[in-house]
Amino acid sequence: MQCIRTFTASYSLFPNGTDFIFNLQRFNQEKTEEATPKRREEARKKGQVAKSVELGSALCLLAAFFTIKLTGTYIYEQLASYMQFLFSRFTKEDMTIASSYRFFLDLALIFLKIVLPIMLVILAVSLLVNFMQVGFTFSVEPLKPQLSRINPLAGMQRLFSKRSLVELVKSLFKVAIISYFIYQFIIEETLNIALLSRLALRDSLAVIAALTFDLAFRIGVVILVLAILDYYYQWWEHNQNLKMTKQEVKEEFKQTEGNPQIKSKIKERQRALAMRRMMQEVPKADVVVTNPTHFAIALLYEKTMTAPMVIAKGQDFMAERIKLVAKENGVAIVENKALARALYDTVEIGETVPPELYKAVAEVLAYVYRLKKRLS
Structure with missing residues (x-):
């Protein structure tokens, strides 16, 4: 084990003669150096990457509502045709095992026709966002059992850690911003909401759908902006966590490049051998x-x-x-x-x-x- 000598110095800075002692070794233990490529690669293999869950959620939300708006006519037609069948033909048939089976099969088919396009779009957007953030990486390290996860003391430390406090502040800020935009939207659309009682059912449903999509897109854009800020915060925090001390950088250099003193000795011997052969x-x-x-x-x-x-x-x-x-x-x-x-x-x-x-x-x-x- 390499012994590291600690340099201490004392200075009488106070009238009563009290010495102020500092240890230069503490400065060597501060994580002031940027992470090396090897350190980043090891962290990536362990699944430690800069990633914002909020960004994926925001884009998936916007993609889902955009898909629903594009396929709104298709969804309405599928639901209308099924409801027409349900109230016209199905009520007139006898309730048997075969008819019940057909009823649930038709219901599942309609559900798939409506939901499957939306789910596929959400899946595609989710995969694309994750790939854009972290690229192609696969790691089973986060799935391995760790005793620290079931340790109550470690759980309490995580609960009251700096990261938990930051997440709490972010959540409260997000709720406050979204609540403000919802309040502003309700104030703006109060007159249109009040006029719904005078419209026909079909027209009122169209107005409600338009207001719902408008509100959803506004909230989605707000969440997206917050998610982008969150991604940059996650990237900054990830880099801070990966920072290394000067001693860690030296040890890694020794492991990858070899001990400089040993390498210089080897080169010196190689030069001596070459010189001896040349003299011969x-x-x-x-x-x-x-x-x-x-x-x-x-x-x-x-x-x-x-x-x-x-x-x-x-x-x-x-x-x-x-x-x-x-x-x-x-x-x-x-x-x-x-x-x-x-x-x-x-x-x-x-x-x-x-x-x-x-x-x-x-x-x-x-x-x-x-x-x-x-x-x-």
Whole structure:
């Protein structure tokens, strides 16, 4: 377990000498960092997403009343035809098991014809709204049994929590707003309501239906506006709940990317191994081209090669190491500043010399071969 040292400091801020002590570790435990993609993905797998139930309810309500208004004539015809059958033919028939069965079957069929279009529209709108809010996600985590759900103490804490208080305020505000719009609507339509007693039954039903749809759409729009505000609140609260402490961010980085200290040690060992292997290749070189102090490049050429190959190169300290190994093993060292810099910048270890440097490298190798022949 990683031990985290706590820094405490005290200052005498009060006349009586009382020390004011604060702990910097507390600042490290505050959730001030935005949630990482991994944290958001884990929350999504658990079913914790920013979602407003109010938004779906408002759009479903508007969709239901809009569908009823569009299919009002169809619903009226279905109900009228069934009532005509019920009061004309059915009352004249004997009440038998077969007739009762047919009666309930016709009733269920009429119910499906009327309700099914509305239910399908509500289902489609509900699925669309949920998909637009959270996308496609499936999680069984919320369905898993949890002992905290049946714990009375935890239930009391949830009952008097900040979230419950916010939900209560939202509900009261919603009731107040809707009540105000209903009151305003009644005040505006008082005269039309009073005139209903003078109209025929068919006309009065038409007026009542028109007033009902008008009121329903007004309330639906008000609920929709409140639902949009609720969605932004849910999104803000969800982000606040997912925030992380600095220590949590560090621990997650260690889990995903690995401990930085361990990674630096691994890279250091890899560099040491690469350097060791490179130094082992220097004695095989035909020549080492130098800057003379800043760069050193070891070249090897064999008859089977298409062009000379760089088997080692280095800068500053590494260049000195390459030259030292070359001297110890009798490898020729040639000073050529322009060629050394060009080879260092354009050719990696294990690559052959590019065609534009053929002539310069060939001159160096020819010089080395002549020198070896003269010494031999």
